[in-house]
Amino acid sequence: MMVGRSHARVLSTGVLIGTLVCLTTACAAESSTSSAIAKGSKNGKVQGTTTWEEPASYVYTLTSTTDVLAGTFRVEVRNGSVTKVVGLDDDSRRQVEQHAEVPTIGGLLKRLEQARSDNAETAEAEYAADGHPVRVSLDWDKNAVDDEALYVISAYAPASAS
Template identity: 55%
Template structure:
């Protein structure tokens, strides 16, 4: 086998091994559930949830009760002063759970130092932690999702 063909064969083998390794590492072998930080939840068309957003200098700080229909926030109620100000001033900044997961995925693509999620038994995220640069001040975000209720459309 010539050196070029040998190099191509080695590259194909390495790629195949990496694919198998990644696939094997995506489930917790003890119960078949996704490993910590792996999303399998599919956002329903309609749901409500409470979001507590803290940390950093981000504009999305506060506690909100949010209603989502057809992938968009249709109602947001600020449950504290900070959240009420944001809802009054910039209601378009209130996210769906899908928006929060997209932010986490974008942080991962940008190689953030931390982009993790913890999931409930039904698969929806309950906590999303982001930190773009570990040693930077105020670039973190913590989203705690509670009172999640899928709704009939």
């Protein structure tokens, strides 16, 4: 009987060590495009910040799902201001024709900070490895149906200021 118990103990120890190795490996294999998530809300979640500094000129694609701005837009920013917006779907093309205000990435980060200052229910951002935000999610009041905002940033590329 002693041999059976010893064998079971060794097997259990091996399974435990194998599980820990797998968990450690999974944690280390985190994707670089979602390297950090910063959250802020009434519920005491951690509020994070990024060290990314908005360049004067860049391009990016914004997919927005808000009551005010909906659709996918290709945005060009020069000297800190939006200079060109192209709608990439029917909703966004219609909004471009109606001169909808499409924010810079810095403008989105200001909205995030304002939501945190206003103690919004949800004020979250996910950042790429270089520090620029790739997703901003806002909800001032979980019981309201028209105040949620989700901004997804893709195809970001810094450009020369000229």
